[in-house]
Amino acid sequence: MKNLLKIVILICGTWLWSYYFDWRFSFIWSFVVMLLVPSRWSWVDLAIGIFSGSVVWLTAALVIDGGNGGILSTRLAEIFGLPNGPTLVIMCGLVGGILTGLGALCGHFLNNSLLIPNGTPKNTV
Amino acid sequence: MSNIWKFIITLSVSIALLILLSRNLTLGQRSIPALGHFINPFTGLWTQAESGKAGSQEEFSSPFLSDSVRIEFDQRLVPYVYASNDADAFYAQGFLHAKNRLFQMELTARAIYGRLSEILGEETLQRDVFARRINFPGIIEKKYEAWSHHPDMMALASAYVEGVNDYIGSLEPQFYPLEYKLLNIQPEEWSIRKTLAVSVSLAATLNLNLDDFAQTNTLWNLGPELHHKLFPIFPDTLLPIDVERNTYPDSIPRLDSQQYHHFEYLRDQFPGGVEKGIGSNNWAVRSALTRDSFPILASDPHLRLTLPNIWYELQLRTPEWHTHGVSIPGMPSIIIGFNENTAWGLTNSSLDVMDAYKIKWIDKAYGIYELDGQDHQAILREEVIHIKNKPDHIEKVYDTWWGPVLYGHEGEADHNIAVKWITTEPGESCDLKTMWGLMRATNLEDYTRALEHFYAPGQNIVFASVDDTIAITVQGHFPVKKPDQGRFILDGSFTENDWQGIIPQEHLPRMVNPERQYVISANEWPTFPEYPYFYSGRFDYYRGRTISRYLQTRPALTVPQMMEIQTSNFNLKAAELLPRMLEFIDEDSRFKDSLIHWDYHYEADSPLPTFAEMWINECMRLSFDEITVPVALPRKNPEEWRFRELLDDPDDPVFDIQSTPEIRENAGDVIREAWDSALESFHLIPSDQRAWGRSHSLSIPHLLGISEFSHLDLKTGGNGDTVNATTRTNGPSWRMIVQMVPDSVHAHVIYPGGQSGNPGSPYYDNFISDWLDGKYYPVRLEQNPDQISHSMNYSIYLAPQ
Numbered sequence: 001m002k003n004l005l006k007i008v009i010l011i012c013g014t015w016l017w018s019y020y021f022d023w024r025f026s027f028i029w030s031f032v033v034m035l036l037v038p039s040r041w042s043w044v045d046l047a048i049g050i051f052s053g054s055v056v057w058l059t060a061a062l063v064i065d066g067g068n069g070g071i072l073s074t075r076l077a078e079i080f081g082l083p084n085g086p087t088l089v090i091m092c093g094l095v096g097g098i099l100t101g102l103g104a105l106c107g108h109f110l111n112n113s114l115l116i117p118n119g120t121p122k123n124t125v
Numbered sequence: 126m127s128n129i130w131k132f133i134i135t136l137s138v139s140i141a142l143l144i145l146l147s148r149n150l151t152l153g154q155r156s157i158p159a160l161g162h163f164i165n166p167f168t169g170l171w172t173q174a175e176s177g178k179a180g181s182q183e184e185f186s187s188p189f190l191s192d193s194v195r196i197e198f199d200q201r202l203v204p205y206v207y208a209s210n211d212a213d214a215f216y217a218q219g220f221l222h223a224k225n226r227l228f229q230m231e232l233t234a235r236a237i238y239g240r241l242s243e244i245l246g247e248e249t250l251q252r253d254v255f256a257r258r259i260n261f262p263g264i265i266e267k268k269y270e271a272w273s274h275h276p277d278m279m280a281l282a283s284a285y286v287e288g289v290n291d292y293i294g295s296l297e298p299q300f301y302p303l304e305y306k307l308l309n310i311q312p313e314e315w316s317i318r319k320t321l322a323v324s325v326s327l328a329a330t331l332n333l334n335l336d337d338f339a340q341t342n343t344l345w346n347l348g349p350e351l352h353h354k355l356f357p358i359f360p361d362t363l364l365p366i367d368v369e370r371n372t373y374p375d376s377i378p379r380l381d382s383q384q385y386h387h388f389e390y391l392r393d394q395f396p397g398g399v400e401k402g403i404g405s406n407n408w409a410v411r412s413a414l415t416r417d418s419f420p421i422l423a424s425d426p427h428l429r430l431t432l433p434n435i436w437y438e439l440q441l442r443t444p445e446w447h448t449h450g451v452s453i454p455g456m457p458s459i460i461i462g463f464n465e466n467t468a469w470g471l472t473n474s475s476l477d478v479m480d481a482y483k484i485k486w487i488d489k490a491y492g493i494y495e496l497d498g499q500d501h502q503a504i505l506r507e508e509v510i511h512i513k514n515k516p517d518h519i520e521k522v523y524d525t526w527w528g529p530v531l532y533g534h535e536g537e538a539d540h541n542i543a544v545k546w547i548t549t550e551p552g553e554s555c556d557l558k559t560m561w562g563l564m565r566a567t568n569l570e571d572y573t574r575a576l577e578h579f580y581a582p583g584q585n586i587v588f589a590s591v592d593d594t595i596a597i598t599v600q601g602h603f604p605v606k607k608p609d610q611g612r613f614i615l616d617g618s619f620t621e622n623d624w625q626g627i628i629p630q631e632h633l634p635r636m637v638n639p640e641r642q643y644v645i646s647a648n649e650w651p652t653f654p655e656y657p658y659f660y661s662g663r664f665d666y667y668r669g670r671t672i673s674r675y676l677q678t679r680p681a682l683t684v685p686q687m688m689e690i691q692t693s694n695f696n697l698k699a700a701e702l703l704p705r706m707l708e709f710i711d712e713d714s715r716f717k718d719s720l721i722h723w724d725y726h727y728e729a730d731s732p733l734p735t736f737a738e739m740w741i742n743e744c745m746r747l748s749f750d751e752i753t754v755p756v757a758l759p760r761k762n763p764e765e766w767r768f769r770e771l772l773d774d775p776d777d778p779v780f781d782i783q784s785t786p787e788i789r790e791n792a793g794d795v796i797r798e799a800w801d802s803a804l805e806s807f808h809l810i811p812s813d814q815r816a817w818g819r820s821h822s823l824s825i826p827h828l829l830g831i832s833e834f835s836h837l838d839l840k841t842g843g844n845g846d847t848v849n850a851t852t853r854t855n856g857p858s859w860r861m862i863v864q865m866v867p868d869s870v871h872a873h874v875i876y877p878g879g880q881s882g883n884p885g886s887p888y889y890d891n892f893i894s895d896w897l898d899g900k901y902y903p904v905r906l907e908q909n910p911d912q913i914s915h916s917m918n919y920s921i922y923l924a925p926q
Contacts, residue, residue: 001540015140015167017167018165018166019167019168021166022162023161023162023165023168023169024147024161025574026142026145027139040516042131044512057165057166058168060167061164061166061171064166064174064176065171065174067174067176067177068174068175068176068885068887069887071174071175071884071885071886071887071889072170072171072174072884072885073174075833075834075884075885076833078833079831079833080157081156088164091164092164092166092171093626095146095160095164096166097163098142099142099146099161102135102138102139102142103139105135105139106136106139107135109128109129109131109132109135110132110136112128112131112132113127113128113131113132116563
């Protein structure tokens with residue numbers, strides 16, 4: 001349940017930061033969230049981060065691309081040397097996911113490095 | 126591994142990735158903006174992925190507006206602007222231009238100001254150097270001064286500029302046009318001077334004629350006698366724009382010919398060159414020749430085709446006038462169009478209005494040159510050109526009595542050529558007043574009055590009205606010259622080589638309701654040779670005559686027939702040359718038969734035009750092998766019509782091939798040798814590549830040359846000689862046919878592009894396939910904004926604040 005809540009928080013934050021501020025805030029946001037409320041396992045936080053960022057960027061790209069009939073993504077895919085428009089959409093989702101995933105992992109490890117010696121995080125969920 | 130190390134490693138990887146995503150990248154030869162920002166779906170490239178506008182409504186308010194303006198769009202994204210006064214209408218036009226073509230406007234203004242390198246880097250430095258040397262910015266200042274004599278027009282221009290700037294001001298960075306993001310730049314504020322820059326760019330495209338360089342190289346290569354023979358100013362038979370001679374004055378003094386024989390030092394070889402293929406057609410027919418008994422006007426300007434297209438279509442309505450047509454982004458007004466009573470179209474007049482003068486330096490280091498035996502001081506201009514990611518380039522230019530020294534800076538051959546260009550002398554002319562006058566013209570008098578303010582680039586302006594009046598005027602400022610003056614580079618050390626004045630307005634070639642019931646212009650000679658003012662230029666021999674043939678042979682003209690004419694690929698050059706050339710070919714073959722029975726239509730899927738062009742070119746090469754100007758230098762080749770004329774005497778010495786002094790060839794020998802050679806080359810082309818549409822395919826590139834935003838290798842018919850004058854780079858940039866029905870003037874139009882300048886919009890290139898297929902879109906003057914034909918139900922409301 002807590003993980004689900006973190007996903008919701010990450011999705012909302014990533015959307016807000018990406019929309020109103022700089023895309024790099026997505027990284028910082030997931031970093032902060034996982035620093036404050038890390039999971040027991042790093043791979044869980046990584047997965048939550050990747051999933052949340054990907055969902056936001058991929059969904060947004062898909063909705064926009066669908067409304068546009070793939071006109072722009074097809075043209076830009078050629079510029080980036082990608083085979084087609086959908087690949088660019090997927091790449092967009094990947095970048096969003098990697099950004100928030102790495103932010104989450106950093107937050108998780110920083111939290112863990114501030115730990116008691118037996119490796120138990122200060123705040124674990 | 127301890128957690129602190131895991132953190133450090135992850136953080137390091139993250140920082141590296143963030144840096145990578147924040148930096149511009151290079152893919153091959155291309156620079157890609159920072160990927161993170163660029164593909165962020167909320168602020169990056171995706172914001173340019175437009176969905177359909179149907180059903181949407183936008184509102185905007187401005188303190189500049191005096192009343193509200195309503196804009197409705199049809200399904201092609203053509204706006205219908207309803208305003209209560211002229212200023213508000215022009216404000217709305219500026220707003221729409223900025224909304225749809227902002228980058229195009231900025232790029233055009235930058236090109237004329239010589240500021241492309243600031244955003245595009247060293248690649249465009251030579252273009253900027255040329256713009257600065259010829260002093261386009263100085264011309265803008267002169268035009269600004271000229272327009273200042275017309276406060277009413279300045280007020281309209283200001284309204285337009287406000288519209289542009291209000292749109293730019295409303296634009297959040299994430300919604301900057303795609304090109305701004307690709308180049309990582311911001312839109313600059315618009316101004317009247319930038320509007321003038323756009324008008325100067327039109328003059329630079331249409332009448333910046335540097336033919337003098339090639340002509341001079343060729344003159345010194347051939348000698349005056351042979352040059353005169355190969356390059357007559359007029360053909361033997363001619364169908365000019367003004368066939369009635371009514372405007373030819375009979376009392377002007379004849380001038381002595383320009384003398385060139387003292388100019389031995391002109392034996393230099395000159396740089397420069399000209400672009401072939403810019404041209405246009407327009408014509409109007411009176412009701413007597415049409416089936417429905419209404420006059421019809423047709424206009425199709427041929428220009429370099431780009432994406433977005435040079436034109437932006439719109440309809441403007443105020444309580445006083447109601448006009449539909451095309452405008453040029455960056456300029457207020459409609460350039461070609463129609464209103465409730467009249468219609469007008471433009472073609473380029475093609476007269477030479479730029480002459481080159483060789484400067485005789487006394488002391489070049491100090492800018493002192495000789496003029497009429499005395500020392501004169503040139504003014505040194507230092508032009509600083511900023512270059513992206515490079516140190517500034519300083520260009521030193523001398524401005525002389527004639528004009529700027531175009532060639533002659535350090536590092537180049539010592540040419541020292543100054544140029545004088547009519548566009549630099551606007552006087553008190555205001556071309557906006559002409560366009561504004563035409564937009565609201567109700568009759569011939571209004572048209573005539575509007576034209577008086579137009580000085581450059583010289584245009585053939587055709588007119589038709591619902592009262593069955595048609596007219597054509599060769600309008601502009603054209604210098605009075607001595608015979609042959611300005612064909613070659615002139616001696617700049619004598620002021621007697623200057624122009625002798627400007628041809629008076631009342632002496633400009635013009636026809637109103639001619640006996641033959643139609644008027645035509647297609648970049649041909651404006652007059653017969655007996656017109657008392659000397660002129661030279663680059664004139665087309667075939668298109669106007671082709672149109673005339675069509676109009677004469679069709680008894681009851683209709684709009685569909687006009688469409689057929691505009692899109693006709695019939696090539697009169699081939700029709701006149703090939704039968705004569707085929708007489709010299711003895712062999713019997715199916716291929717020769719197919720040429721004999723060919724209808725001379727340059728259709729995209731036919732291989733015959735490919736061979737015909739190869740054969741004609743080879744004949745020309747062999748016939749005119751006397752011209753030995755080095756390939757690297759500009760030279761003139763005789764026109765095909767001159768070749769046809771020379772064929773009347775097959776034994777003319779010009780046909781003797783220079784490389785075989787022991788044999789005396791005649792025209793037949795040349796044509797047969799060319800046939801064999803062309804046939805051999807033709808068969809070397811793979812059979813699936815021989816079709817004309819393949820061998821001379823058209824490309825419509827994006828303004829920045831980005832291939833993914835371009836349409837390349839389009840199969841088209843026609844060439845520069847056909848009415849459908851489509852070359853590899855140029856073509857009919859706007860086709861318009863207007864039927865002058867009283868109370869219901871309507872038109873059929875199309876251009877190769879789309880209304881939006883955004884490559885991510887469905888309206889970026891949506892007209893191209895229809896344009897290629899020769900289709901048109903019907904348009905009419907829409908009185909009621911709630912009942913637009915083919916409405917998209919997309920509106921913009923501009924309200925006063």
